[in-house]
Amino acid sequence: MKFTTAFTICCLAGVVFAQGFFPVMPIPADNPQTPEKIQLGRKLFYDARLSADNSISCSSCHQQKFAFTNAGNAVSTGIRGQKGSRNAPTLGNVGWRKSLFWEGGSPSLELQAMGPITAHDEMGIEPSVLVARLKGIPEYSKAFSSVFTDGLTMLNITRAIASFERTLVSNRSPYDQYLAGDQKAMSKAAVRGMELFFGENGDCFHCHNGFNLTTEALHNTALQKTNPDLGLARITNRKSDEGKFKTPTIRNVALTAPYMHDGSIPTLEKVLDHYNKGGEDNPNADTLMRPLGLSKTEISDLIEFLKALTDVEFTRDPRFAAPK
Numbered sequence: 365m366k367f368t369t370a371f372t373i374c375c376l377a378g379v380v381f382a383q384g385f386f387p388v389m390p391i392p393a394d395n396p397q398t399p400e401k402i403q404l405g406r407k408l409f410y411d412a413r414l415s416a417d418n419s420i421s422c423s424s425c426h427q428q429k430f431a432f433t434n435a436g437n438a439v440s441t442g443i444r445g446q447k448g449s450r451n452a453p454t455l456g457n458v459g460w461r462k463s464l465f466w467e468g469g470s471p472s473l474e475l476q477a478m479g480p481i482t483a484h485d486e487m488g489i490e491p492s493v494l495v496a497r498l499k500g501i502p503e504y505s506k507a508f509s510s511v512f513t514d515g516l517t518m519l520n521i522t523r524a525i526a527s528f529e530r531t532l533v534s535n536r537s538p539y540d541q542y543l544a545g546d547q548k549a550m551s552k553a554a555v556r557g558m559e560l561f562f563g564e565n566g567d568c569f570h571c572h573n574g575f576n577l578t579t580e581a582l583h584n585t586a587l588q589k590t591n592p593d594l595g596l597a598r599i600t601n602r603k604s605d606e607g608k609f610k611t612p613t614i615r616n617v618a619l620t621a622p623y624m625h626d627g628s629i630p631t632l633e634k635v636l637d638h639y640n641k642g643g644e645d646n647p648n649a650d651t652l653m654r655p656l657g658l659s660k661t662e663i664s665d666l667i668e669f670l671k672a673l674t675d676v677e678f679t680r681d682p683r684f685a686a687p688k
């Protein structure tokens with residue numbers, strides 16, 4: 365369907381308003397942010413002593429320079445060289461995500477952190493072993509006693525890490541500058557790409573929308589003919605949920621190849637080819653997965669828009685880097 369110019373402008377203006385608005389970050393009542401707690405969480409995030417053999421930290425798989433992903437790796441490698449089965453998502457704006465993990469299986473950052481710490485193929489350490497280990501490090505026992513009334517516990521380890529993660533805000537991309545009124549922040553090609561993205565021709569906005577460019581909903585984007593990773597069906601056991609994954613934010617996506625929950629698509633060009641042909645013939649394919657008929661120029665414009673979502677300052681911000 366073609367829109368008249370007037371409608372497109374009014375519609376885009378509406379979209380622009382909604383996109384530029386970062387809501388207040390939700391903070392759990394039992395884990396208020398404090399500067400000391402955030403610093404403690406940051407230290408833990410970068411500390412390989414949180415893994416069974418002292419070799420892997422959260423930052424091994426979530427690297428700041430790649431917007432806190434494991435770019436270059438389709439799946440990540442945990443302790444003893446063990447390979448996982450999924451691609452590490454960005455932690456940019458993760459404090460706003462409604463659920464965590466690709467199938468949305470974890471409701472909070474505090475609970476989520478338990479996953480990698482204890483998973484045998486990631487950091488592989490028992491909570492009791494970790495707590496005892498950190499209690500033996502005077503810096504940590506001191507810091508935990510000053511931050512938490514009940515001192516060093518597993519729950520407080522995850523609380524501190526979650527507090528640090530809530531500071532990982534990415535909102536300084538050329539796209540953000542454009543929305544704030546700097547017309548020159550994005551190239552003409554990127555602006556055309558944005559219009560396609562938020563229009564019915566590109567159709568991306570039905571799933572990638574709002575300030576973080578995700579509706580948070582789960583979809584099957586027809587990556588393959590079958591669904592080797594059950595996705596949402598892991599939780600619901602429903603056949604129709606097989607292969608459904610949480611819509612990722614696509615902020616900083618130019619830094620995070622390869623793509624998708626399994627890291628199976630190596631480049632943005634190939635991601636666009638996938639959407640343009642409407643995906644594979646999958647029984648659970650989302651109805652929005654249909655051939656788009658985008659031209660080569662339109663595809664390259666869309667990619668220019670995706671590149672305008674790169675927030676270089678986020679990847680260099682010293683507040684998010686390993687503590688000295």
Ligand code: HEC
Pocket residue numbers: 409420421422423424425426440441442443448450451452453454455458461463464465466467473476477480481485486487525
């Ligand atoms: C061995 C690599 C590895 C390590 C170590 C690791 N992660 Fe991850 N992380 C991943 C992968 C892979 C996923 C996706 C897993 C899934 O969805 O099943 C993930 C998912 C996440 C998510 C969910 C993001 C979202 O949008 O759904 C958060 C948050 C996260 N990790 C934080 C952490 C923290 C905090 C640590 C340290 C305690 C950590 N990770 C350690 C690889 C790793």
Ligand code: HEC
Pocket residue numbers: 561566567568569570571572582583584585587609610611612613614617620622623624625626632635639650652653666
């Ligand atoms: C039906 C909802 C839907 C539509 C429409 C859609 N996406 Fe997605 N997008 C998703 C989901 C869900 C994923 C993750 C799929 C997976 O990993 O299996 C994803 C993944 C991506 C990724 C990879 C992100 C990463 O970190 O791996 C990019 C880039 C992307 N989409 C861009 C687009 C563009 C551009 C369009 C429009 C041409 C679009 N999407 C249309 C839901 C959608």
